[in-house]
Amino acid sequence: MAGYDNVPDYEIKRQIVEVAQMMNRKGLVGTYEGNISARKGDKVYETPTGNSKELLTEGKIITVDMDGNLIEGELKPTSETPMHTICYTLRDDVHAVVHCHAPYCTAFAQANMEYVDKVSPEMNILFGKVPCLKYGTPGTPELIAEFPKYIKDYDVVFLAQHGVLGVGETVLEAYSKIMSVEMLLQVYYIRKTLFPDVECDLPADEIEKLTQMRLKNRNK
Ligand SMILES: [Zn+2]
Numbered sequence: 001m002a003g004y005d006n007v008p009d010y011e012i013k014r015q016i017v018e019v020a021q022m023m024n025r026k027g028l029v030g031t032y033e034g035n036i037s038a039r040k041g042d043k044v045y046e047t048p049t050g051n052s053k054e055l056l057t058e059g060k061i062i063t064v065d066m067d068g069n070l071i072e073g074e075l076k077p078t079s080e081t082p083m084h085t086i087c088y089t090l091r092d093d094v095h096a097v098v099h100c101h102a103p104y105c106t107a108f109a110q111a112n113m114e115y116v117d118k119v120s121p122e123m124n125i126l127f128g129k130v131p132c133l134k135y136g137t138p139g140t141p142e143l144i145a146e147f148p149k150y151i152k153d154y155d156v157v158f159l160a161q162h163g164v165l166g167v168g169e170t171v172l173e174a175y176s177k178i179m180s181v182e183m184l185l186q187v188y189y190i191r192k193t194l195f196p197d198v199e200c201d202l203p204a205d206e207i208e209k210l211t212q213m214r215l216k217n218r219n220k
Contacts, residue, residue, distance in 0.1 A: 003095030003169060004040040012038050012045050013058040019171045020053040023100050026179070029053050033163070034100035037084040038171055042066055044085060048075030079139035083159075086147045087167050094167040098174040104185035105164035105178065108132065112160045115185065118201040123184050124210035125217070127156060130181055135160035156181050 004012055016036050023029050023036075034053060037046035044064050047053070051060055062073030066088065068081040084097040108115055108130070115130040117123045131150045136143025143159070150157050156166045156177050164181070168174035191200065202210075 004038055007040070009040075009045075010058065012040060013061045015171050016045060016047060016061055017056050017058055019098065019175045020047060020056045022175065023098075024053040026102075028100040028102040028178075028182070030101065034098075035078045035080055035084070036096075036098050036171055036175075037081075038096045039088045039094075043071065044081075044088065046077065046081065046084060048073065049078040051075065082139060082141075082144050083147070083165065086144050087151055087165075090148060090151050091167065093169065096168050096171040096174045097165065098168075098171060098178060099159075099163060099165045100178065101163040102178055102182040104182050104189060105130075105158060106162070108185065109158035109160055109162055109164060114158070115181070115188075117184065117188055118207055119191070120184055120187070121202070121206075121210055122180075124202075124207055125214050126177075126180060127154070128211060128214055130154065130156050130158055130164075132158040132160050135162070138162060 016038060019036055023034060031052045032050055035047045037044050042065060045061055046064060047056060048060055048062050060075055062075055062077060063071045064077050064081060065071055066085050068077055068085060070077055080099060083099065087094050087097045109132060112132055114132045131154055133146040133150060136146060151167065155168065156164065158164055164178055166174040166178040168177060
């Protein structure tokens with residue numbers, strides 16, 4: 001799949017800055033948290049470490065190779081770079097990775113909980129579930145070792161004790177998937193708070209139908 005192959009560098013950087021600012025406006029990242037990347041061939045464009053997403057500009061975007069070595073840019077790569085490059089290595093259809101600390105997603109991650117919900121058709125058509133990857137110190141091989149188990153089947157995953165990561169064909173798509181899970185979790189939280197005893201699950205045959213729709217979309 002072409003992905004960003006025919007997209008000029010300045011446009012890739014513009015899209016990363018746009019999504020960084022959207023994440024900042026929505027309160028999904030603290031000043032030094034979160035990172036965004038896009039892959040073009042063997043080159044990965046990414047947000048540098050330790051820089052506010054609010055003040056990010058195209059000139060601050062760096063590029064690294066698939067081993068995380070700096071190719072271009074004045075600033076340093078994030079120690080979380082391997083989390084991005086592993087997704088590109090595992091999936092040819094992934095051209096962008098977004099990681100942030102969206103509050104509802106992060107609450108699930110900190111509690112080490114996967115998100116399964118038999119209530120929302122959208123949740124079952126789009127995601128099936130959001131698994132929680134076992135804790136590993138950020139940026140270390142023990143965390144990266146968890147990725148092959150999940151990232152082939154799921155576009156959004158929680159990182160235990162830490163946050164959330166989403167993949168997509170574009171940075172906007174990867175971000176939108178995280179936002180979609182974040183919104184679903186907000187409703188989940190409100191429903192569980194207001195109506196803790198009300199049984200809301202869809203029947204099993206309906207969940208099966210939605211699952212088949214998801215798998216069909218995925219194999220397109
Ligand atoms: Zn993080």
